[in-house]
Amino acid sequence: xxxxxxxxxxxxxxxxxxxxxxxxxxxxxxxxxxxxxxxxxxxxxxxxxxxxxxxxxxxxxxxxxxxxxxxxxxxxxxxxxxxxxxxxxxxxxxxxxxxxxxxxxxxxxxxxxxxxxxxxxxxxxxxxxxxxxxxxxxxxxxxxxxxxxxxxxxxxxxxxxxxxxxxxxxxxxxxxxxxxxxxxxxxxxxxxxxxxxxxxxxxxxxxxxxxxxxxxxxxxxxxxxxxxxxxxxxxxxxxxxxxxxxxxxxxxxxxxxxxxxxx
Amino acid sequence: xxxxxxxxxxxxxxxxxxxxxxxxxxxxxxxxxxxxxxxxxxxxxxxxxxxxxxxxxxxxxxxxxxxxxxxxxxxxxxxxxxxxxxxxxxxxxxxxxxxxxxxxxxxxxxxxxxxxxxxxxxxxxxxxxxxxxxxxxxxxxxxxxxxxxxxxxxxxxxxxxxxxxxxxxxxxxxxxxxxxxxxxxxxxxxxxxxxxxxxxxxxxxxxxxxxxxxxxxxxxxxxxxxxxxxxxxxxxxxxxxxxxxxxxxxxxxxxxxxxxxxxxxxxxxxxxxxxxxxxxxxxxxxxxxxxxxxxxxxxxxxxxxxxxxxxxxxxxx
Ligand code: SF4
Numbered sequence: 001x002x003x004x005x006x007x008x009x010x011x012x013x014x015x016x017x018x019x020x021x022x023x024x025x026x027x028x029x030x031x032x033x034x035x036x037x038x039x040x041x042x043x044x045x046x047x048x049x050x051x052x053x054x055x056x057x058x059x060x061x062x063x064x065x066x067x068x069x070x071x072x073x074x075x076x077x078x079x080x081x082x083x084x085x086x087x088x089x090x091x092x093x094x095x096x097x098x099x100x101x102x103x104x105x106x107x108x109x110x111x112x113x114x115x116x117x118x119x120x121x122x123x124x125x126x127x128x129x130x131x132x133x134x135x136x137x138x139x140x141x142x143x144x145x146x147x148x149x150x151x152x153x154x155x156x157x158x159x160x161x162x163x164x165x166x167x168x169x170x171x172x173x174x175x176x177x178x179x180x181x182x183x184x185x186x187x188x189x190x191x192x193x194x195x196x197x198x199x200x201x202x203x204x205x206x207x208x209x210x211x212x213x214x215x216x217x218x219x220x221x222x223x224x225x226x227x228x229x230x231x232x233x234x235x236x237x238x239x240x241x242x243x244x245x246x247x248x249x250x251x252x253x254x255x256x257x258x259x260x261x262x263x
Numbered sequence: 264x265x266x267x268x269x270x271x272x273x274x275x276x277x278x279x280x281x282x283x284x285x286x287x288x289x290x291x292x293x294x295x296x297x298x299x300x301x302x303x304x305x306x307x308x309x310x311x312x313x314x315x316x317x318x319x320x321x322x323x324x325x326x327x328x329x330x331x332x333x334x335x336x337x338x339x340x341x342x343x344x345x346x347x348x349x350x351x352x353x354x355x356x357x358x359x360x361x362x363x364x365x366x367x368x369x370x371x372x373x374x375x376x377x378x379x380x381x382x383x384x385x386x387x388x389x390x391x392x393x394x395x396x397x398x399x400x401x402x403x404x405x406x407x408x409x410x411x412x413x414x415x416x417x418x419x420x421x422x423x424x425x426x427x428x429x430x431x432x433x434x435x436x437x438x439x440x441x442x443x444x445x446x447x448x449x450x451x452x453x454x455x456x457x458x459x460x461x462x463x464x465x466x467x468x469x470x471x472x473x474x475x476x477x478x479x480x481x482x483x484x485x486x487x488x489x490x491x492x493x494x495x496x497x498x499x500x501x502x503x504x505x506x507x508x509x510x511x512x513x514x515x516x517x518x519x520x521x522x523x524x525x526x527x528x529x530x531x532x533x534x535x536x537x538x539x540x541x542x543x544x545x546x547x548x549x550x551x552x553x554x555x556x557x558x559x560x561x562x563x564x565x566x567x568x569x570x571x572x573x574x575x576x577x578x579x580x
Contacts, residue, residue, distance in 0.1 A: 099301050105316045112292065147305060148309050197309060227541055227542075
């Protein structure tokens with residue numbers, strides 16, 4: 001699943017419409033909108049809120065590890081045109097000086113820039129993106145996912161000579177709307193990575209979970225079982241439950257799988 | 264080689280070697296960090312994803328330039344150290360322990376080469392015995408030479424080290440650097456070798472066995488000392504006869520007299536790395552576990568080796 005974390009409903013609205021997301025009425029603390037593959041959580045402004053909203057989303061939506069997390073929002077910068085979309089390649093937490101480095105690959109066609117996360121609005125813009133969420137978002141989602149699947153996207157809302165009217169919902173909507181295609185393309189590139197490295201794993205985790213519940217293996221056996229199932233899967237591209245005898249214990253079934261993969 | 268992103272530690276951005284290395288790289292963007300660990304060490308990284316498109320990280324090694332080699336790890340000298348001017352490797356051997364050891368697949372290059380040399384100089388000055396220094400423990404010493412220029416810097420310096428031996432361990436056949444300088448007695452260019460089908464099956468992106476042997480022959484003609492490293496010797500269901508043929512294939516082509524040393528060892532990976540390795544590469548985990556058990560009779564292969572080379576030159580690791 002792809003989780004978007006967006007600070008305000010104004011910034012979220014174009015994405016909600018684009019992906020046709022529906023409000024999840026079970027979530028009280030944070031507003032969550034979702035469809036089958038995508039969720040969007042409105043985190044509220046600030047890095048702490050952003051971090052909390054990531055945790056909330058993780059626990060609310062099934063505690064699945066290694067999902068895609070994208071922070072999206074508006075940001076200021078001194079010398080770039082309003083409306084330009086950037087991928088963040090380095091996050092600097094202004095208060096703690098902590099640094100985070102998202103994984104950038106050449107398939108990501110967006111321009112990238114470093115971003116400083118402030119705990120108060122930064123009036124003195126410089127040559128780096130200024131926001132109030134990225135560091136909290138990145139640190140929190142790092143607990144639940146691999147770095148390669150965690151990214152921040154920013155659209156320039158103010159520069160040294162201009163700024164948008166943050167009370168004008170329509171202006172914000174139009175600014176973001178123009179970049180929705182690029183945001184979607186970027187998301188698709190990350191999805192490709194996920195599909196290549198994690199999709200199969202997710203299926204396997206499900207199989208392993210169901211076998212562990214049934215066979216009640218010891219800690220060591222669970223480890224062996226999970227490796228063997230991965231191996232079986234890579235050999236046959238599926239897992240056939242009929243090869244097992246659930247009336248017998250884990251040790252016996254480990255032997256059965258070993259025979260099937262002829263080790 | 265093209266790189267999308269180069270990470271550089273802020274403190275070394277003006278080092279001449281940093282600039283020289285940068286001039287040799289084709290890259291799109293530089294991102295500065297304070298310490299390479301900020302990029303390299305976070306736990307939540309996927310080695311396999313990064314291996315598909317690694318970045319270079321230019322950094323400064325601050326301490327522990329030389330590490331004591333394990334006791335059994337020797338090519339005939341009583342004191343042994345290893346060091347790495349780089350972390351990670353351009354090749355992608357399926358059995359490589361680096362993927363169990365590191366969280367990231369980015370190539371870290373420590374640009375302060377002179378500090379490595381000074382550590383060696385100071386070590387040999389305190390010893391009457393010859394000390395052996397193994398380069399390329401956490402990388403392949405030669406494969407990225409075009410970018411690092413490490414050996415062009417280091418070999419010339421090492422000429423002055425009288426009681427030191429430098430082993431340059433590699434699978435690379437990019438031997439230009441050794442053609443440019445006079446052969447040195449205290450250098451051993453050590454090639455890691457495995458049977459052809461193992462190279463094909465397990466040593467992704469590496470030069471073929473034939474190419475490696477061609478490089479060995481060329482280097483021997485130039486007068487360089489060569490080491491042969493069957494370490495790890497990976498065996499699959501090939502029988503002893505195939506291993507014998509493999510040795511014969513090599514020794515038929517090279518000049519045995521100019522072989523400095525041969526090492527023979529089985530696949531080994533510290534336990535703490537094995538867990539990660541097993542989840543990254545479940546297939547290889549089982550294969551290697553199973554084959555390793557067969558390898559209790561390593562003596563058979565040593566006996567076969569003795570048919571080709573003086574037993575004094577063979578070391579079991
Ligand atoms: S050549 Fe050596 S360091 Fe490089 S991938 Fe292969 S085993 Fe690892």
